[in-house]
Amino acid sequence: MGFYSDIILPRLCDLAMRNKQLVPFCERVIGAAEGRVLEIGVGSGINLPFCRTPVREVLALEPAPRLVTLARSASHATGMPVSFLEASAEGIPLDKHGVDTIVTTWNLCSIPQAATVLAEMRRVLQPCGMLLFVERGLAADEAVHRLQDWLTPAWRRISGGCHLNRPIRSMIEGAGFRYIPGPKPMTFMYEGSARPN
Numbered sequence: 559m560g561f562y563s564d565i566i567l568p569r570l571c572d573l574a575m576r577n578k579q580l581v582p583f584c585e586r587v588i589g590a591a592e593g594r595v596l597e598i599g600v601g602s603g604i605n606l607p608f609c610r611t612p613v614r615e616v617l618a619l620e621p622a623p624r625l626v627t628l629a630r631s632a633s634h635a636t637g638m639p640v641s642f643l644e645a646s647a648e649g650i651p652l653d654k655h656g657v658d659t660i661v662t663t664w665n666l667c668s669i670p671q672a673a674t675v676l677a678e679m680r681r682v683l684q685p686c687g688m689l690l691f692v693e694r695g696l697a698a699d700e701a702v703h704r705l706q707d708w709l710t711p712a713w714r715r716i717s718g719g720c721h722l723n724r725p726i727r728s729m730i731e732g733a734g735f736r737y738i739p740g741p742k743p744m745t746f747m748y749e750g751s752a753r754p755n
């Protein structure tokens with residue numbers, strides 16, 4: 559705790575997550591949510607305006623007080639009832655099987671006890687519920703993977719604990735979730751940018 563983590567990091571988080579290139583990811587993830595939705599690490603609330611029916615209610619969990627303040631403002635742009643849980647996801651203050659959907663976007667890279675948090679998500683999610691996520695993590699390409707390992711110690715220091723190299727899929731599966739890949743021929747995506755020659 560300190561000036562950097564309490565004041566600067568929440569601002570940096572808000573600025574980074576406002577990147578317009580992330581919007582389609584947020585729209586897709588939130589667009590698949592329904593019922594009583596728990597968003598883990600809601601941050602400054604960039605996902606909240608994308609909530610639509612069949613979302614009935616959003617429970618927005620966030621431990622950083624500054625981000626909760628920003629997210630409260632963002633919550634006015636959604637027509638849904640939004641309640642805030644000012645807590646860490648290592649101990650989600652909800653009953654077993656209490657939510658229909660869990661949403662997590664760009665959190666698992668930085669949450670210290672990510673395995674505990676995933677176990678908590680499994681506990682509070684309905685057995686027929688859905689965990690929806692978009693997360694940064696370990697690249698399949700071996701050369702990129704090595705670079706991620708090399709960069710992560712320094713990156714963690716400046717980014718509030720973000721790891722570039724977490725194996726997100728195996729972490730999720732290890733917590734008792736069944737990963738549902740899209741059909742490979744239709745879901746291989748290229749993302750980047752290009753300029754005219």
Ligand SMILES: C[S@@+](CC[C@H](N)C(=O)[O-])C[C@H]1O[C@@H](n2cnc3c(N)ncnc32)[C@H](O)[C@@H]1O
Nearest residue numbers: 571575599600601604622646647663664665669
């Ligand atoms: C990179 S930000 C992403 C914020 C938001 N999910 C978004 O997409 O804009 C990471 C978030 O994880 C939250 N976080 C860190 N540790 C956490 C924990 N133990 N439990 C819940 N959230 C946590 C941070 O406070 C921050 O809001």
